Amino acid sequence: MKHLHKKKGLLWFGTLVLILVLGFATMSCTAGATPLSSNGKLSVKGTRIVNAKGKTFQIKGVSTHGLAWFPEYVSKAAFQDLRDKWGANTVRLAMYTAEYGGYRSGGNQAALKAKVDEGVKAATDLGMYVIIDWHILNDNNQPFNKAGQKAAISFFKEMAKKYKNHNNVLYEICNEPNGGNGGSWSNVKSYAKAVIKAIRKIDKDAIIIVGTPTWCQDVDEVAKSPLSGSNLVYSLHFYAGTHKESYRQKAETAIKAGLPLLVSEFGISDASGNGSLNTSEGNKWISFLNKNGIGYVAWNLSNKAESSALLKSSTSKKSGWTWSNLSKSGQWLVKTYGGKLAKTATTSSSTKKTTTSKKPTTNGNTASTTKPTTSKTTTTNKTSTTSSKSVKATSKHAKASVKKMSSWSDGQRYYTQYKLTVKNKSKKNISSWKVKVSFKYPIKKNSQWSAKYSFKSKYIIIKPEAFNKKISAKKSVTDIGFIVSSASANNKVTSVKIVK
Ligand code: IDC
Secondary structure (H helix, E strand, C coil), X not given: CHHHHHHHXXXXXXXXXXXXXXXXXXXHHHHCCCHHHHHCCCEEECCEEECCCCCEECCEEEXXXXXXXXXXXXXXXXXHHXXXXXXXXXXXXXXXXXXXXXXXXXXXHHHHHHHHHHHHHHHHHCCCEEEEEEECCXXXXXXXXXXHHHHHHHHHHHHHHXXXXXXXXXXXXXXXXXXXXXXXXXXXXXXXHHHHHHHHHHCCCCCEEECCHHHHCCHHHHHCCCCCCCCEEEEEEEECCCCCHHHXXXXXXXXXXXXXXXXXXXXXXXXXXXXXXCHHHHHHHHHHHHHCCCCEEEEEECCCCCCCCCECCCCCCCCCCCHHHECHHHHHHHHHCCCHHHHHHHHHCCCCCCCCCCCCCCCECCCECCCCCCCCCCCCCHHHCCCCCCEECCXXXXXXXXXXXXXXXXXXXXXXXXXXXXXXXXXXXXXXXXXXXXXXXXXXXXXXXXXEEEEXXXXXXXXXXXXXXXXXXXXXXXXXEEEEEECCCCCCEEEEEECC
């Protein structure tokens, strides 16, 4: 009897443990990992930003427009969209010091700081990283002179006191030093030393982002004489419509010299924040940055009537954006970040035409990509819903084609971006497909999106994601693309086949 009781007790205990374990498992599943919970505090190691485990961590962020200009986008609901739908892990809070209600040009300082707090709180609640940006630009009041330095120090002391115990806050101490303001590296360097010293007295190890001369372009110059101290990164800014290969060369020089970089601001418009978009240069930049494990933050979250704004000017919603609420820049960005919203769009694009013309790159292969996933929808077994008319693609039913979109070289290897289209020629629905793309010479993967890839020396097997597995009769799957590199300038695709 006693013995039996003991056994029963054990059984109960076992069941209890099982319930607890299962309970925790579901809890952690539903709660979902956040960028912060999976990566912890960031630091700088060599030329890279790394997570708490010392692995490369690529910041993929979105910058607000000026906090005084567009305060309405600083909210938990908006940031949650950035995290869950756009694929971002970081938010940058741009607080202008001069322009439009700037901190040092008569703006309401208390209100601006309250906005920063609101932004940090929202990001923290969502487990996102957040950059507090002292957004100097056209400051007549000389950001690097004594008064400018004093103002920055007092602001960052206040921030550091508040946020020293946060492990998701980064400080950006001067957006874009530029000529008109005496922004030479020697000026910026002595300013940075003073501001960093003030921050470090309070916050010992948060990452500090240091602006570089000529609107954050002269990183090669800075590399000759960097600051001493740990957890510092230098900012590199680009607007793909204006800044191209020669600016990447400057970055390459800086990286080779060991300078840690972060693209704390970029756009695919021209440098004015407006004008036509250059997605192919944008893609080249992203691929270059992915290759080097460098993070990037896109300008800007607003519906301002300028092409760098990520929302259409007709969009009045402050969160809960749909694909069609995004501007061309916004759509490119969300595709580039591999955001869920783009996937929704791709699914519906098999029936509708997408508006964007060129394909972007998503997660590179260099960094640990932390797509913030909250509630992952489980893929339901589609077998029952697949009609009996469905077939697996064969070359009889489907046709695959690969188009070369652009190519470039980094001086050592030759990069080519391709787009894949799979067309269902038959009257039956296709339930799944597989494509083999062969090359004349060996290739290496660089970046790829919207499908599953397995790379071999001279060919790639491409299989669909859940959202583009099914192809209705006579329809096509577009929007799949990849970048490969080769040692030869004369490499080319020799065959594209639907395979079993
Ligand atoms: C631009 C904004 C624009 C605003 C202007 C103010 O897009 O709406 O009127 O600032 O001067 C930067 C700056 C960033 C600029 C952006 C585009 O960091 O503040 O925003 N840009 O010009 N550096 C290069 C480009």
